Amino acid sequence: MQDPSARESPVAHLEFKVAALLLLMLLLVCGSVAYVMYARGVFEPTQQLVLLADDSEGVTVGMDLKFSGFPIGRVRRIELDADGSARIVVDVPRDQAHWLRQSSVFTLERGLLGNTSIRAYSGVMGDPPLEGGAVRKVLAGDAAAEIPRLVSAARDLIQNLTALSAAGSPLSASLANLQATTDKLKGQHGAMGMLLGNDQDAAKLVAALDRTNALLARVDAIAAHADAQVFGADGAVSQGRAAIAQLDAALADARQTLEKLDAVLQEAQGVASNVRVATTDLGALRAEVEVSLRKVEYLVDEVNRKWPFARDTELKLP
Amino acid sequence: MVRRAGRIGGFTSRALHYHVRMSPTTSRPGALAELGSLALHWLAGWWRIVRLGGLIVALALSTNHYGRAGRSALFRHIYLSTAPNLLWFAVLSALLSLVVIRIVLVTALSYGLSQYALEMVVRVLVIELIPLTTALFVALRCTIPYGAEIAAMRSRGDFDSLKIQGLDPLRHEVLPRTLAGMFATLMLASMSCVLTLVLAYLSVYGFTRWGFEGYTHTVGQIFEPEVAVIFALKIVLMSLAVSLIPVASVLYDAGHARPRSGVEMRGLVRTFLAILVIEAASLIGNYY
Numbered sequence: 001m002q003d004p005s006a007r008e009s010p011v012a013h014l015e016f017k018v019a020a021l022l023l024l025m026l027l028l029v030c031g032s033v034a035y036v037m038y039a040r041g042v043f044e045p046t047q048q049l050v051l052l053a054d055d056s057e058g059v060t061v062g063m064d065l066k067f068s069g070f071p072i073g074r075v076r077r078i079e080l081d082a083d084g085s086a087r088i089v090v091d092v093p094r095d096q097a098h099w100l101r102q103s104s105v106f107t108l109e110r111g112l113l114g115n116t117s118i119r120a121y122s123g124v125m126g127d128p129p130l131e132g133g134a135v136r137k138v139l140a141g142d143a144a145a146e147i148p149r150l151v152s153a154a155r156d157l158i159q160n161l162t163a164l165s166a167a168g169s170p171l172s173a174s175l176a177n178l179q180a181t182t183d184k185l186k187g188q189h190g191a192m193g194m195l196l197g198n199d200q201d202a203a204k205l206v207a208a209l210d211r212t213n214a215l216l217a218r219v220d221a222i223a224a225h226a227d228a229q230v231f232g233a234d235g236a237v238s239q240g241r242a243a244i245a246q247l248d249a250a251l252a253d254a255r256q257t258l259e260k261l262d263a264v265l266q267e268a269q270g271v272a273s274n275v276r277v278a279t280t281d282l283g284a285l286r287a288e289v290e291v292s293l294r295k296v297e298y299l300v301d302e303v304n305r306k307w308p309f310a311r312d313t314e315l316k317l318p
Numbered sequence: 319m320v321r322r323a324g325r326i327g328g329f330t331s332r333a334l335h336y337h338v339r340m341s342p343t344t345s346r347p348g349a350l351a352e353l354g355s356l357a358l359h360w361l362a363g364w365w366r367i368v369r370l371g372g373l374i375v376a377l378a379l380s381t382n383h384y385g386r387a388g389r390s391a392l393f394r395h396i397y398l399s400t401a402p403n404l405l406w407f408a409v410l411s412a413l414l415s416l417v418v419i420r421i422v423l424v425t426a427l428s429y430g431l432s433q434y435a436l437e438m439v440v441r442v443l444v445i446e447l448i449p450l451t452t453a454l455f456v457a458l459r460c461t462i463p464y465g466a467e468i469a470a471m472r473s474r475g476d477f478d479s480l481k482i483q484g485l486d487p488l489r490h491e492v493l494p495r496t497l498a499g500m501f502a503t504l505m506l507a508s509m510s511c512v513l514t515l516v517l518a519y520l521s522v523y524g525f526t527r528w529g530f531e532g533y534t535h536t537v538g539q540i541f542e543p544e545v546a547v548i549f550a551l552k553i554v555l556m557s558l559a560v561s562l563i564p565v566a567s568v569l570y571d572a573g574h575a576r577p578r579s580g581v582e583m584r585g586l587v588r589t590f591l592a593i594l595v596i597e598a599a600s601l602i603g604n605y606y
Contacts, residue, residue: 021400
């Protein structure tokens, strides 16, 4: 009896090929397991951060703790604290822990569609780093919690709008008046009739406008005459211009005369200064003459004393 | 075929019986009995499959089998069930993965949900679709033909000749094929999953290494311990199902074959049913 397996054709290097297949599968499986473990952070040293929240709804194990949009930690456990608040235990890899500081703030944000996120904010990076095992209170923000307030405010607004737009409300009365006003606008006298309220006043205003137009026409004619009188060929302006030219010529003559007078004055000033100097010298000269005359008189007296000659002793001064 | 003429309600009728169990039941207890018999038969079939699975596992873990002859047969079937399919199944799964990834990315982008596209690709393809398609592929390509081989061998009298030689047909023919089917499923599933992960990264980030951290973070978030265990269990159970059920159906149902459905077809239906149940259980475990 033949072994059924003996009928099949042999495979060359069978053991080597099967070993290669086994090795390949081992590599694939072990590599996949190692990659998943690496992705889960099994090989990363971590430190613990505990966040306390009043309500941990929406927080799930495995959720990220984000810093500037980058995940720097993962929620490992959620449990109740002794006082009933929620303790969220977060694992932060040590190579990412430097982003957390003592002054870091942690928020738990719930979006409108229920997506919850935990975020960390570090305003002062110079502060000491957050130590492992730190416990921090998380600030919660819930967009959905605003909805009841929003609905209530919307309800009040709708009620007010309903009151405003009711049949006997001031708004409806104002709108009716506005309609009457627009009807008057479409009337014969248009905006003027609306402003004045009745057609008689509007007609008066029109008559006043006509008279004003006539007055303006007359004023215009007067202005034309005045224009000719002032700016015409023989007008005041041209005559004044001629007078100004004559005055200008007279002023030029007067300037020349004044220049001559100025020269004369300068000569007179020189004469006056010479006279002043002469007057000053004349005084000194007179004093010297007087001294000389006294000396002469003394000498004459001495001579008369010594020689009694009778002479006329009167001196005549110049 | 038994022919019986009877009078029912004044009319003459003939009832043709092709099988004892096909006899028309005119009373409720008879219908219930037949239903109960069918249910028992169905459960017995599944029990035989589970029993065969236990036997196979016990034999596989037994070192007595791995003598030279046993190793040779095992290696041969492992090679023949895996190597010829490796390359072109890789190409096929890569093409399918690329198409699905592209569809998911474009759809997510059009709805402004591109930040969820990668997670969806990994969950849908790697965790759900790849193991399912691999199991179906191995079932259609390897294990159901193995079942047909075993049926042919038994009908030729090869099993009897082996028994005469003092060899256990279960150990000599069934075990290598079953183990080869399991190995092929695990191998092709591993390779396809790794290939799909690589293709997903390249489709989302392109040929750059700067997306590796974000990609790894996303994969780490998806593969939580529970998900990873369920994923591994699913692949192992599916490999067991596609390897055992076609063979068990051939071994145990040959004597009870119905004319309307062959043994292989029943094995195929059972395999699909088992895969469906495993998939449903994994979905419940992951998402419920």
